[in-house]
Amino acid sequence: MTTSWLDIDPSSDFSLANIPFGVITREIAQSPHVGVAIGTYVLDLQLLWGLHPEKFQAVHEALTTEIFSSPTLNAFAELGRPAHRAVRAWLQDLLSIDTSCPELLRDNEEARKLALIPQRNVRMQLPMAIGDYTDFYAGYHHAHAVGVMFRGVQNALQPNYTHLPVGYHGRASSMVVSGTPIQRPVGQILLDPAGPTTAASRRLDIELELGCFIAKPNALGTSVNVADAEKEAIFGYVLLNDWSARDIQTWEYVPLGPFNGKNFATTISPWVVLADALEPFRTTGVENKTPLQDYLKEERRENVFDIHLEVDLTTPEGDTTTISRTSSKHLMWSFPQMIAHHTLGGCPLRTGDLLGSGTISGPGGAKGGECGSLLEITEGGKKEVLLYGMDARTFLKDGDTVTLRGSCGSAGAKVGFGECRGRVYTARR
Amino acid sequence: MTTSWLDIDPSSDFSLANIPFGVITREIAQSPHVGVAIGTYVLDLQLLWGLHPEKFQAVHEALTTEIFSSPTLNAFAELGRPAHRAVRAWLQDLLSIDTSCPELLRDNEEARKLALIPQRNVRMQLPMAIGDYTDFYAGYHHAHAVGVMFRGVQNALQPNYTHLPVGYHGRASSMVVSGTPIQRPVGQILLDPAGPTTAASRRLDIELELGCFIAKPNALGTSVNVADAEKEAIFGYVLLNDWSARDIQTWEYVPLGPFNGKNFATTISPWVVLADALEPFRTTGVENKTPLQDYLKEERRENVFDIHLEVDLTTPEGDTTTISRTSSKHLMWSFPQMIAHHTLGGCPLRTGDLLGSGTISGPGGAKGGECGSLLEITEGGKKEVLLYGMDARTFLKDGDTVTLRGSCGSAGAKVGFGECRGRVYTARR
Ligand SMILES: [Ca+2]
Ligand SMILES: [Ca+2]
Ligand SMILES: [Mg+2]
Ligand SMILES: [Mg+2]
Ligand code: NI
Numbered sequence: 001m002t003t004s005w006l007d008i009d010p011s012s013d014f015s016l017a018n019i020p021f022g023v024i025t026r027e028i029a030q031s032p033h034v035g036v037a038i039g040t041y042v043l044d045l046q047l048l049w050g051l052h053p054e055k056f057q058a059v060h061e062a063l064t065t066e067i068f069s070s071p072t073l074n075a076f077a078e079l080g081r082p083a084h085r086a087v088r089a090w091l092q093d094l095l096s097i098d099t100s101c102p103e104l105l106r107d108n109e110e111a112r113k114l115a116l117i118p119q120r121n122v123r124m125q126l127p128m129a130i131g132d133y134t135d136f137y138a139g140y141h142h143a144h145a146v147g148v149m150f151r152g153v154q155n156a157l158q159p160n161y162t163h164l165p166v167g168y169h170g171r172a173s174s175m176v177v178s179g180t181p182i183q184r185p186v187g188q189i190l191l192d193p194a195g196p197t198t199a200a201s202r203r204l205d206i207e208l209e210l211g212c213f214i215a216k217p218n219a220l221g222t223s224v225n226v227a228d229a230e231k232e233a234i235f236g237y238v239l240l241n242d243w244s245a246r247d248i249q250t251w252e253y254v255p256l257g258p259f260n261g262k263n264f265a266t267t268i269s270p271w272v273v274l275a276d277a278l279e280p281f282r283t284t285g286v287e288n289k290t291p292l293q294d295y296l297k298e299e300r301r302e303n304v305f306d307i308h309l310e311v312d313l314t315t316p317e318g319d320t321t322t323i324s325r326t327s328s329k330h331l332m333w334s335f336p337q338m339i340a341h342h343t344l345g346g347c348p349l350r351t352g353d354l355l356g357s358g359t360i361s362g363p364g365g366a367k368g369g370e371c372g373s374l375l376e377i378t379e380g381g382k383k384e385v386l387l388y389g390m391d392a393r394t395f396l397k398d399g400d401t402v403t404l405r406g407s408c409g410s411a412g413a414k415v416g417f418g419e420c421r422g423r424v425y426t427a428r429r
Numbered sequence: 430m431t432t433s434w435l436d437i438d439p440s441s442d443f444s445l446a447n448i449p450f451g452v453i454t455r456e457i458a459q460s461p462h463v464g465v466a467i468g469t470y471v472l473d474l475q476l477l478w479g480l481h482p483e484k485f486q487a488v489h490e491a492l493t494t495e496i497f498s499s500p501t502l503n504a505f506a507e508l509g510r511p512a513h514r515a516v517r518a519w520l521q522d523l524l525s526i527d528t529s530c531p532e533l534l535r536d537n538e539e540a541r542k543l544a545l546i547p548q549r550n551v552r553m554q555l556p557m558a559i560g561d562y563t564d565f566y567a568g569y570h571h572a573h574a575v576g577v578m579f580r581g582v583q584n585a586l587q588p589n590y591t592h593l594p595v596g597y598h599g600r601a602s603s604m605v606v607s608g609t610p611i612q613r614p615v616g617q618i619l620l621d622p623a624g625p626t627t628a629a630s631r632r633l634d635i636e637l638e639l640g641c642f643i644a645k646p647n648a649l650g651t652s653v654n655v656a657d658a659e660k661e662a663i664f665g666y667v668l669l670n671d672w673s674a675r676d677i678q679t680w681e682y683v684p685l686g687p688f689n690g691k692n693f694a695t696t697i698s699p700w701v702v703l704a705d706a707l708e709p710f711r712t713t714g715v716e717n718k719t720p721l722q723d724y725l726k727e728e729r730r731e732n733v734f735d736i737h738l739e740v741d742l743t744t745p746e747g748d749t750t751t752i753s754r755t756s757s758k759h760l761m762w763s764f765p766q767m768i769a770h771h772t773l774g775g776c777p778l779r780t781g782d783l784l785g786s787g788t789i790s791g792p793g794g795a796k797g798g799e800c801g802s803l804l805e806i807t808e809g810g811k812k813e814v815l816l817y818g819m820d821a822r823t824f825l826k827d828g829d830t831v832t833l834r835g836s837c838g839s840a841g842a843k844v845g846f847g848e849c850r851g852r853v854y855t856a857r858r
Binding site: 137158163166169173181185186188195245248251253255261265295 | 560561566587589592593595596597598599600601602603605609610612614615616617624625627630649650651652674677680681682683684685686687688689690692693694719720722723724770771773774775776777778779782857
């Protein structure tokens, strides 16, 4: 990988190898539109288009003015993988030290000043209009650990777990972008076996997940085969924090699954890392010894990504502790498998639909500091996790901030997500 | 109630007392837009607006040209209950024999020819853009009967059932309007205890439900109290068939709830009966002896509607049998209670979001012919339901058509929904 004419810190998530897409609002009164992250900058694609429409049009014939002045990435996603690939490659060239068109930006101070904005000066928006959000449960070590907690080690996993990617329909309306305040939910909780109380959740938790956005839709009554899912269906990835109120969830979830325990907010990181950008980081997931149904069989064994993931907890006092370090490779099911399963019966996926991986924890569990939820770290709230400054938590306290981070690759060529962050605010009275 | 200058059959669901709203496409090349049903006609509101914009604007100040030329009812719903009430009242006047403005339609043959179209000449569209769909489980007799089947009579209802309206997130992308073909889903089913098979569902079922569309949205982090939910939140109602593949559902649903067993299609009736139109048909629901949490307490005991509901099964040969007759009063939770519960933790509901009541069955169960699903009618597939012509079913056969109907009120002043219909087609190979 070549270097950029821009000064990019080698530790940046947004190297030339990445080029993630997002929706920005600039300080000046302007409607939300599309940009890409590069180092500490955003390259404003609406503005760049305005300067050189003919250059963009030459990159891919389907590009139009509306694509990058849209308030979501849906129109861009809908163009399909070849278009995403062409635009990313062209932007990589444009930002390379030996760019084939130096006159556009590298050697054009005026254009640089207009189109390159420090990230601190833009406001990030939710990147996609999300029609439906589905949350899977593919994090094997999480599913196993939680199963042991609830049903004992013999029955930790339900009989279906290794046969199909278990998932459930989540709530799209409460999907929020990193930085959005998270209000502790009120709900019915069972403090006394005699009956429930309506109160603020006392067991507010996080779930570290990888999110996957759909590019290519399928029509009602059709299914997507697993090979096509891998080649065409996926637009890109984000980090996802599936905030969970464990006490609300425990009381409500039989027999139809999680509801108010999960639907008060789900935070995603603002930059969509394109599917192509993660290709070099493929690896094998958690081994599944169960013979797979044909529709779930993949050609490549390297069906997940080795993204290094971290969870930081920052106390109201401002002290930060990394409470988890793991990898997105600890999944038993790949996103193409999830897509093949989701559409098996003919359910339509639409451009902009979001799939969550399920909570990701490593095999080391609580002892190894590899858990994607406080539920696991604290063994159901029984043990405290020690924080910097001799503070401790079982579940989240008002004023706590949780930040997910994720990246792959080596210094100078990192492909990362930036932050997926949310601060907890006191419950409504 | 006065009569109309239009010739309306007294048995019509679409009397002057109703005035339900829908989205139509006319035979002539035209984009979808808003109409109301009256007798066997549709009154085209886009066209009527074009003839007399000043009349409409006088009805309610928030009305604009876009409202009725929109391809969904969302913009109209968003205006709020007072606007819906004013427009419905004005249309009732316009269509009354003693209308205050006879020159607009009653005595204007040219305008009548343009604006009143036989229903057979229009194509009905999905009436709303549905952001999120939530399916509740408020049909007490259904929940109890299914619980007995799965867990025995002692544990038929889960401990939470009488404390909160149990619900789960459904799939919005597969919501279809009455008449849309229903393809039998393929899925994983457990024919052999040794492991699942991927095959067409053998236990395709229906669920008779009432659907409720949201008018007034609430912001993230806010909740809607039950009194406001009743006064302001609801736009109107439709019939809903929550098609269910029981064999897929049984294998997949632990621990996170229904997924592919439900997400392949959900059919709704095309005409949205406004909340005001159902007001005269309020009654008390299923008694709940459990003390309620404050946020679920309602002032009025008449919190549900007595809508007479029927399920017709038409065989491929064309013979029709009514397999169920019941009432929407058999709910233990009202829609305002569902809304109060759904938003308790701050989950935002948006204009156009849809809530399903859960399957509605009467206390008479299978013997009384009051079941909202074949699962109950056939006691889990153990007994056949006899059809016209000595045909019989446990679950649905390819080529079967299921039609839900619902109405209240007496002849000449009926408030009904029309049909919610779907025909089953052979599974994809
Ligand atoms: Ca989750
Ligand atoms: Ca249902
Ligand atoms: Mg969530
Ligand atoms: Mg359904
Ligand atoms: Ni006029």
